[in-house]
Amino acid sequence: MTPVSLPRPARRPRALLLAALCALAVGGPAWAQAPAAPAAPAAQDSSIVLVGRDGWLFPAWGSLTEVDTAAVARNTELIADAQRALAAAGIALQVLVLPDKALFYEDRLPDGKRLGDPVRGRYALEVDGLGKAQVPAIDALQVLRQVRQGGQDVFYRSDQHWTQPAADAVATAVAAKVKEQVPVLAGQAGSGMVLGSEVKERRFGDLAELFLTDEQRKAIGRDTFTVRRQAEQQSLLDDAPAPVHVTGHSMVQPYFGFPQKLSNLLDRPVSVNWKPGNVGHWVMLLEYLESAEFKQNKPQVLVWQMFEPSYPQGPDARGQWDNASIMTPEQWKARLHKALGQ
Numbered sequence: 001m002t003p004v005s006l007p008r009p010a011r012r013p014r015a016l017l018l019a020a021l022c023a024l025a026v027g028g029p030a031w032a033q034a035p036a037a038p039a040a041p042a043a044q045d046s047s048i049v050l051v052g053r054d055g056w057l058f059p060a061w062g063s064l065t066e067v068d069t070a071a072v073a074r075n076t077e078l079i080a081d082a083q084r085a086l087a088a089a090g091i092a093l094q095v096l097v098l099p100d101k102a103l104f105y106e107d108r109l110p111d112g113k114r115l116g117d118p119v120r121g122r123y124a125l126e127v128d129g130l131g132k133a134q135v136p137a138i139d140a141l142q143v144l145r146q147v148r149q150g151g152q153d154v155f156y157r158s159d160q161h162w163t164q165p166a167a168d169a170v171a172t173a174v175a176a177k178v179k180e181q182v183p184v185l186a187g188q189a190g191s192g193m194v195l196g197s198e199v200k201e202r203r204f205g206d207l208a209e210l211f212l213t214d215e216q217r218k219a220i221g222r223d224t225f226t227v228r229r230q231a232e233q234q235s236l237l238d239d240a241p242a243p244v245h246v247t248g249h250s251m252v253q254p255y256f257g258f259p260q261k262l263s264n265l266l267d268r269p270v271s272v273n274w275k276p277g278n279v280g281h282w283v284m285l286l287e288y289l290e291s292a293e294f295k296q297n298k299p300q301v302l303v304w305q306m307f308e309p310s311y312p313q314g315p316d317a318r319g320q321w322d323n324a325s326i327m328t329p330e331q332w333k334a335r336l337h338k339a340l341g342q
Contacts, residue, residue, distance in 0.1 A: 048211045055220045056108035057158045057207040058101060062309045064109075065116030071312035072125055078314065078329055079304075080133040082285065082336055086302060089340045092181040095130055095137040096174060096305040098162070098251055099123045101155045103141065104148055126311050136177060143173045156223045159205025161251055164198070164226045167258040174303060175265035178244060182300045185243040185268050192267035193260045196229035228257055241297040242271035247288045248305025249277040262303075271299070280313070280321040281306040282332055289339035 050058040083093045103123065106115055123141045130137040144154045144162075147169045154166040162170075178185075202222045203209075212220065244266060252258050253274050263270040273288050285304055288294055313320045315332040327335075 049207050050110050050113060051216075051220070052105075052108040052110045052113070054108060055157060056105055057205065057212075057220065058105075058109060059160060059207065059309075063116075064102070064113060064119055067118040067122045067125070068312045069118075069125065071314065072122075072129060074329075075311060075314050076126070076129040076133055076135075078332070079130065080135050081333060082304075083133075083135045085337055085340050085342060088342065089298070091299060092301045093136065094174065094177055094181065094301060094303045095135055096140060096170070096248070096303055097123070097126055097130075097137060097308055097311060098170075098305065099141040099144060099308045101160065104144065104154055122311075123308050126308060136181065138170065138173050138177055140170050140173070143169050156205050156225065158208040158220050158223050159225075160207060161205075161256055164228070164257050167251075167256050168261050171258050171261035172265060175262055178262075178266060178301050178303075182243075185266060185300060187240065187243055187268045189267055191240055191269055192265070193263040193270075194231040195260060195264050196231040198226055199229050201225050201227070227255060228260065240269045242269040243300045244268060244270045244303065245288065245294075245299040245301070246270060246272040246274075246303045246305060247284045248274055248281055248303075249279070249284065249307065250274060251307070252305050277307060277310065278320075278322050280310070280315070280317075280325045282315040282327075283321070283325040286332070286335050286339065289336065294339075 048060055050060045052058060079095060083095075086093045100119075100123070102109060102115055103120070109115075127137050127139055127141070144166055147154050147166055152165040153163050155162055202224055204217055204220075205223050208217045208220045244262065246252050246259050246262070252272055254260060254272065259270045259272045271293070273284060273291070275284060275287075281304065288302075310320070315321075315325075315327050315329055318326050
C-alpha cells in the first residue's frame, strides 16, 4: 500500500492498512470546511468565525436559532432513496451524522450568543427522521456526550474537527452497527489496521489558521492535537479489497484517526474518500460510486458521513456548496442510480 500523505484537498479511496501520521512531516491535514473567505477583520463581529470565551472558536456561517425543517425532511427522503438503491445493489448503508460543536460548548459561545430551541433539537430531528425512513444511522450525539461526560473534549478549541477520543468512540459505535448489518465481512482475519503510538503536536486550529488575522491568531494561541503514528510493522503493505468504505468530509480524513480505528475494530481494511466540507456530502457519495475503485470492488457496507448543520442543505444549495458540486435533486438521483447500474 502507498503510505497516506497529507495534506491534500481530495483523496481517492484507498484501503487504510496504515495510519496517516506521516501528516506530521508535512504540516498537518487540509483543513477548509467552508467556502474560502478573507480573514475576519474583527473576530467578534465576523460572519466567518465567532470568538467565544477562553479563546473557543465557532464557525459563524450557520444560524444559531433557526432550522429549515422542510429541507431536513426533503433531504431525508433523498438519503432514503440512496439507501434503497444501495440495498438493491447489495450494499448496506450506514449514515453517520456528526453533531455541531456548539451543542457541547454552548457555554463557550460569545456573550449574548445562545442556541435557539430549534437548533438544540436539530440533531434529534435529523436522526429521528432517518429512523422513521428506515435508514440505519448512529446517534453520534449520545456517543459524544458520553465522551464529554467522561471529562474528555470532543472538539478542539480553535478547530472545527473532533478529537481522537471522539473519533475513536464513534468508530466503536459504527463498528458495532456494521457487525449487526453484516455479521460476516469479506476478507482475511488479521487484515485490519494495527494502531500506532500516540504523538502530540502544537499548532493553530483550522478556524484560527484560515479566518483570523495574525494578531487575532496569536491572541487565540495554538492547540495540542493528538494523533497516531504509523505502526512499525505496517510500513509497507499491499492493497487489499475493503469490505467497508467511508465517504464524507474532513472529519473522516485519516489524520483524525476514524477510519484507522474502524479498521482495527472490524479487523478488515477500510477505504475512505473525502474532501473539505464545502464540497458537500452529496457529491462525495457520487464521486465514490462513479469511481473505478467502486466498480472494481463494491463494499458490503458504505458509511456515509455528513454534518448536522449542513444536513438541511440539499444538492442544489447554491452559495453553500462549491459551485462545481451544485445540481438539482433529480440530477443527483439520476447519477446515483446510473452509477449503481439501475
